[in-house]
Amino acid sequence: MRTLIKGGTVLSSTGAILADVLVDSEHIAALSAPGIDWPDVDKTIDATGKYVLPGGIDAHTHMEMPFGGTSSHDTFETGTTAAAWGGTTTIVDFAVQAKGTTLQSTLDKWHSKADGNCAIDYAFHMIVSDVNETSLKEMQTCIDQGVNSFKMFMAYPGVFYATDGEILRAMQRAADIGGLIMMHAENGIAIDELVAQALQQGKTDPVQHGYTRPSELEGEATSRAITLAKVTRSPLYIVHLSAAEALNAVAAARNTGQNVFAETCPQYLYLSIEDLAKPDFEGSKYVASPPLRPKEHQASLWNGLRTNDLSVVSTDHCPFCFNEQKELGRGDFSKIPNGIPGVEHRMDLLHQGVVAGEISLARWVEITSTTPARMFGLYPRKGTISPGSDADIVVYDPAATQTLSVETHHMNVDYSAYEGMQITGKVDTVLSRGRIVVEGNAFHGATGHGQFLSRDLCQYLN
Numbered sequence: 001m002r003t004l005i006k007g008g009t010v011l012s013s014t015g016a017i018l019a020d021v022l023v024d025s026e027h028i029a030a031l032s033a034p035g036i037d038w039p040d041v042d043k044t045i046d047a048t049g050k051y052v053l054p055g056g057i058d059a060h061t062h063m064e065m066p067f068g069g070t071s072s073h074d075t076f077e078t079g080t081t082a083a084a085w086g087g088t089t090t091i092v093d094f095a096v097q098a099k100g101t102t103l104q105s106t107l108d109k110w111h112s113k114a115d116g117n118c119a120i121d122y123a124f125h126m127i128v129s130d131v132n133e134t135s136l137k138e139m140q141t142c143i144d145q146g147v148n149s150f151k152m153f154m155a156y157p158g159v160f161y162a163t164d165g166e167i168l169r170a171m172q173r174a175a176d177i178g179g180l181i182m183m184h185a186e187n188g189i190a191i192d193e194l195v196a197q198a199l200q201q202g203k204t205d206p207v208q209h210g211y212t213r214p215s216e217l218e219g220e221a222t223s224r225a226i227t228l229a230k231v232t233r234s235p236l237y238i239v240h241l242s243a244a245e246a247l248n249a250v251a252a253a254r255n256t257g258q259n260v261f262a263e264t265c266p267q268y269l270y271l272s273i274e275d276l277a278k279p280d281f282e283g284s285k286y287v288a289s290p291p292l293r294p295k296e297h298q299a300s301l302w303n304g305l306r307t308n309d310l311s312v313v314s315t316d317h318c319p320f321c322f323n324e325q326k327e328l329g330r331g332d333f334s335k336i337p338n339g340i341p342g343v344e345h346r347m348d349l350l351h352q353g354v355v356a357g358e359i360s361l362a363r364w365v366e367i368t369s370t371t372p373a374r375m376f377g378l379y380p381r382k383g384t385i386s387p388g389s390d391a392d393i394v395v396y397d398p399a400a401t402q403t404l405s406v407e408t409h410h411m412n413v414d415y416s417a418y419e420g421m422q423i424t425g426k427v428d429t430v431l432s433r434g435r436i437v438v439e440g441n442a443f444h445g446a447t448g449h450g451q452f453l454s455r456d457l458c459q460y461l462n
């Protein structure tokens with residue numbers, strides 16, 4: 001099957017050119033001057049007036065993730081389908097080690113959830129919640145199976161939390177074997193005290209989730225993680241960075257040349273603690289950790305995206321329904337399942353950054369596709385429109401408009417965190433390994449089309 005995408009503006013992390021893109025089977029065969037007459041073309045897509053960009057890579061999702069006695073509501077099938085609708089053609093999801101289990105059994109479990117069930121390609125990170133001799137050894141086993149990044153938690157004592165000593169040991173191991181430690185950086189011990197105090201004072205509303213997780217405690221944990229990474233000579237990737245204090249710590253480390261990287265998420269760029277404070281328990285829809293911050297943090301985060309102190313935007317997609325799931329925390333905010341849905345909207349939301357003049361078109365591509373591909377060992381198979389690369393391609397109409405809503409989204413969750421938001425730009429067509437999966441308002445993808453991506457070691461970019 002040969003598909004020609006004609007007349008579009010092809011975007012990359014370095015700029016834009018007018019070019020046609022020839023796709024042969026699953027791969028990009030050629031970029032050519034506009035109008036070249038390629039033989040044996042089965043399907044032509046007219047991209048005149050549209051952008052042609054590499055498919056989005058969302059390096060932080062949680063499909064079917066157990067949390068707080070329930071499970072995130074998107075399956076790998078529904079979540080990857082929603083991702084495709086929004087122009088994301090690869091996800092990297094987190095396999096979650098439960099305490100007392102091995103990394104191998106965790107990996108097997110996540111394969112059994114995902115394999116054969118994804119509409120787009122997928123890979124895994126590993127959450128290490130039980131640091132012991134076996135799991136430290138198994139980090140190499142994970143790498144051998146294409147999983148070379150390991151998330152650890154300074155938050156959630158008693159669940160995922162690791163002590164500084166455990167983090168130090170895992171970082172030493174990662175440094176030895178070429179792994180990447182990803183850190184949820186919040187001071188969970190201090191936060192638990194603040195949570196207990198708030199509950200004791202009868203403060204139970206969702207907004208307390210924000211008040212009990214102050215940005216200083218994200219800044220402190222980020223600095224501590226950076227120090228541990230420095231001592232162990234381990235690269236470090238801070239996940240879901242939300243606070244100016246944390247960003248300052250990352251920027252300072254990077255200025256000294258340390259291999260420290262960070263991602264932020266659309267919710268920290270567009271939503272704020274005012275959403276968490278919505279009445280009638282509606283704030284629960286916005287409970288995630290780190291929490292949504294006062295609006296002032298947003299300008300710092302956009303600046304971090306420009307300076308590259310924030311290298312990646314991922315969603316941390318972790319959907320829990322308002323009815324039944326978020327409901328578990330009515331009367332006790334600490335029991336609200338943590339997470340916000342968003343896998344479908346990342347490309348659109350970041351395009352608003354282009355429209356608003358916060359970032360360039362090239363930067364849009366870089367932070368949503370090219371850098372995650374390079375950072376997580378998927379480049380040049382993914383993250384670029386180049387001959388030989390997988391034909392994961394988005395044709396995007398920058399002039400179209402849409403309104404985000406639970407009525408129209410495809411995520412398996414009963415609310416939209418961005419309800420009513422007006423968006424300029426819309427996905428027109430999506431190809432996943434050469435297959436047209438989205439075309440206008442039609443979905444042509446298939447469950448099981450998505451393949452597991454065994455990742456190469458990470459390529460760090462300062």
Ligand SMILES: NC(=O)NCCC(=O)O
Pocket residue numbers: 062184240287288289290316318338339340
């Ligand atoms: N972020 C969040 O609130 N839920 C998902 C788990 C995590 O990433 O910490």
Ligand SMILES: [Zn+2]
Pocket residue numbers: 184239240289
């Ligand atoms: Zn986290």
Ligand SMILES: [Zn+2]
Pocket residue numbers: 060061062240316318
């Ligand atoms: Zn997460």
